[in-house]
Amino acid sequence: MSETIYEIRDLRxxxxxxxxxxxxxxxxxxxxxxxxxxxxxxxxxxxxVGGSGSGKSTLGRAMVRLLDxxxxxxxxxxxxxxxxxxxxxxxxxxxxxxxxxDPMSSLNPRRTVFSIIASPLRLHNFDRVTLRVEExxxxxxxxxxxxxxxxxxxxxxxxxxIGIARAxxxxxxxxxxxxIVSGLDxxxxxxxxxxxxxxxxxxxxxxxxxxxxxxVVRRLCQRTIVLYQGEIIEAxxxxxxxxxxxxxxxxxxxxxxPLPNLDQDWI
Amino acid sequence: xxxxxxxxLTAHFGKRPVLRDVSLSVQTGEVCGxxxxxxxxxxxxxxxxLGTLPLAIAATGGEIILDGVDLQSLMPKQxxxxxxxxxxxxxxxxxxxxxxxxxxxxxxxxxxxxxxxWRKAEAEHRALDLLGEVQIEDPxxxxxxxxxxxxxxxxxxLLxxxxxxxxxQLIIADEPTTALDVTVQKQILRLIKEMQARYGTALLFVTxxxxxxxxxxxxxxxxxxxxxxxxxxVEDFFTEPSxxxxxxxxxxxxxxxxxxxxxxxxxxxxxxxxxAQVAAYDRMQNHV
Numbered sequence: 001m002s003e004t005i006y007e008i009r010d011l012r013x014x015x016x017x018x019x020x021x022x023x024x025x026x027x028x029x030x031x032x033x034x035x036x037x038x039x040x041x042x043x044x045x046x047x048x049v050g051g052s053g054s055g056k057s058t059l060g061r062a063m064v065r066l067l068d069x070x071x072x073x074x075x076x077x078x079x080x081x082x083x084x085x086x087x088x089x090x091x092x093x094x095x096x097x098x099x100x101x102d103p104m105s106s107l108n109p110r111r112t113v114f115s116i117i118a119s120p121l122r123l124h125n126f127d128r129v130t131l132r133v134e135e136x137x138x139x140x141x142x143x144x145x146x147x148x149x150x151x152x153x154x155x156x157x158x159x160x161x162i163g164i165a166r167a168x169x170x171x172x173x174x175x176x177x178x179x180i181v182s183g184l185d186x187x188x189x190x191x192x193x194x195x196x197x198x199x200x201x202x203x204x205x206x207x208x209x210x211x212x213x214x215x216v217v218r219r220l221c222q223r224t225i226v227l228y229q230g231e232i233i234e235a236x237x238x239x240x241x242x243x244x245x246x247x248x249x250x251x252x253x254x255x256x257x258p259l260p261n262l263d264q265d266w267i
Numbered sequence: 268x269x270x271x272x273x274x275x276l277t278a279h280f281g282k283r284p285v286l287r288d289v290s291l292s293v294q295t296g297e298v299c300g301x302x303x304x305x306x307x308x309x310x311x312x313x314x315x316x317l318g319t320l321p322l323a324i325a326a327t328g329g330e331i332i333l334d335g336v337d338l339q340s341l342m343p344k345q346x347x348x349x350x351x352x353x354x355x356x357x358x359x360x361x362x363x364x365x366x367x368x369x370x371x372x373x374x375x376x377x378x379x380x381x382x383x384x385w386r387k388a389e390a391e392h393r394a395l396d397l398l399g400e401v402q403i404e405d406p407x408x409x410x411x412x413x414x415x416x417x418x419x420x421x422x423x424x425l426l427x428x429x430x431x432x433x434x435x436q437l438i439i440a441d442e443p444t445t446a447l448d449v450t451v452q453k454q455i456l457r458l459i460k461e462m463q464a465r466y467g468t469a470l471l472f473v474t475x476x477x478x479x480x481x482x483x484x485x486x487x488x489x490x491x492x493x494x495x496x497x498x499x500x501v502e503d504f505f506t507e508p509s510x511x512x513x514x515x516x517x518x519x520x521x522x523x524x525x526x527x528x529x530x531x532x533x534x535x536x537x538x539x540x541x542x543a544q545v546a547a548y549d550r551m552q553n554h555v
Contacts, residue, residue: 051448052419156305185304185475187533190519194530212448215521219530242523256449258456258478260520262505267457267482 005174005206006040006063011072013062032058034230035072040208042173045200047221047238048210049253055230056210060176063208064098065089077173094124097167101179103159107151113137114147117166124170136165139202140195157188161195168199178210193220214257218242226250270295270469271437276315276329278308278493285311285324287494287548295436296467298460300480300501302516303490309473311493313439316471318350334436351382355430357459359442361422365414372410375429383433397428401458420451424458431462437469444479456483477520481505489513491541494548512541 014029021027032055040046050056061067063074065081074082076096081089097120100106107116117133126132134144140161151159160180167175177196181189197220200207211217217224217238224241226234226249233247245251258266269292278286286308293299301309314320316331318338331338334353338346358364365374372394379390391410398406401424414422423443430438440459444452460483463470472484480487480501487504489497489512497510508514515533 051450186477186516186519186521187304190521190530190532193521194532213521214449215523218523218526219521239526242526252450254523256453257523258453258476258482259522259524260477260481260505260517262481262502264482267453267460 003042004039005042005044005077006208007073007075007078008039008063009037009073009075011036011059011062011074012070013058013067014070031070032230033062033069036227036230036232038225038232038235040174040206042206043204044223045207045209045221047217047224048208048227049212049214049217049224050227051212051253053229054227056212056227057178058230059227060098060178060208060210064093064096064176066098091124094120094170095172096174096176097170097172099160099163099167099175099177099180102183103156103163104151107159107162109151111150112147113149113151113154113162116151116162117147117169120166120170126170132169133165136169139168139199140165155188156184157191160184160188160192164192164195164199168203168205171203172205174206174208176208176210179212181216182211182213189216196220214242214254226253268295269293270334271316271471272330272332273312273316274330274332276312276326276331278311278315278320278324278326280324284549284552285493286315286326287492287545288329289488289490289493289495290329291488291495291498293437293469293471295469296464297486298463298470298472298484300484300487301471301473301490302475302477302480302487304475304516306492307490308493309475309490310441312490313356313441313471313473316350316437317354317356317439318346348382351378352433353435354437354439355433355435357423357426357430357438357440357443360446361419361426362414364426365422367414369413370411371414371417371425375410375425375432378429379432393432394428397432398425400431400462401425401428403428419447420455423447423451423455427455427458427462431466431468434466435468437471438463439471439473441473442475443472445474445476452479459483477517489516492545494545496541496544511537 011033012035013033014031016027017030018027048056048059062069069082073080081092114133117136118129121129121132133147137144137146142161181192184192199205209221221238224236224238225232228249234250242254245254272292274290276286276289277284289312301312303309315326336349375394376390379385380387395406398409403409403424444455447455474480484501486500488495491512497513508517515537518531519533521530
């Protein structure tokens, strides 16, 4: 086994339940992540799947510290980042980047593509910013003059490529992709997945891929973690998981995917 | 005898064509799928039938015949009455389709009372029955809930109940399961299919998911940029799609049973060909 990039132990996270808050008492807590433990090795492509409300996005956001865990431990490259404050996190943030689900709301509509990709570079004091932005555009297969465009001038697939370009521009070690193809057409989905696969190979990235679409995960990820109501119910090599799902829930998830074939008894 | 017939329907956004000579027919009890990428105009067909096209888009030609009546020949009021009585919609996003400040029960009975002139008690009785039919437990309680108190799957069940409430003869389902996760999607598809079979409704099913089409539809239309590229039965489509674009669309859909198969985006030459077909049609129109 190669070097471990993420070490997660007994990770718990709760939110305040403001819906059921009484006026004078503090709000009750809802535990969203209930003690998760797993490792991600360098170079792994890990799928995180589960139904809606299973906590997969929350887990992702906790891993890149966009959310603060309540207890447990997250170690990134041996460094405990569970309770680091924003300032201490900043130099590390260069190394773990995130690609968001909806590129229309994660790209600032009032900025050009150049300024969007350049801002993390400036923040981390990179030199030769213009060149790096152009290289990032090359890597995601977009023409260099796209840097003058605004997000609304691009198609969904192109926007998602900008999201990817921004994430890889800072030369990260780890990328978290949260449902990045669910808003795309099948054809652009295939393009984005192929691109991601190629980048992982070429740049030696480690990738966590959050998705509700098991067909995509099957295609892309070597290992898969299945979440159900904030708990890991199965973590397994993807091939094994599909061939022989250990839990009934995983089996149900797999069987619920409508395959494009003529089996109308499925329903 | 087909219940809905669309002949050479065209629609324009300013000068730009949105639908190009779309013709289709749906029989009573039949499920017809409309597939294509985003922007192909698949939702627009449903909206044209229901008369809910966005203001900027105008139907500029062709006819829509619903149960033997040409809808465009009617006065708006008459048209609305016919559409209201004979058709219903299952929308994509149940949260935006429901009024957040009204209880869901009232939103189901509303249509029965206001448009079809049922008595209130009668409508409530029917709504309760229907909630049972769409497998909602404790329907009395759910009727009094607000939309935000229910899960996505529950909300979609409610809208299915609302759609079937007045026993319409045609239902247009516009991506009804896109917002749901797979296990819930399966339940909802099964439910729509069951209800459709029970009431013998004609169903126009808009989706981008070929997997879903293969499970619920009997025939389908493949659209590209507002033009029908292929119209065929589900059997033929999934054994041997005739148009290269259909074939490419099928190949680009990921299948978990074939993980090593390359995930090919739709090849440029196929797109070129589809575009050329559209351009040829446009040229012909400009000459007339």
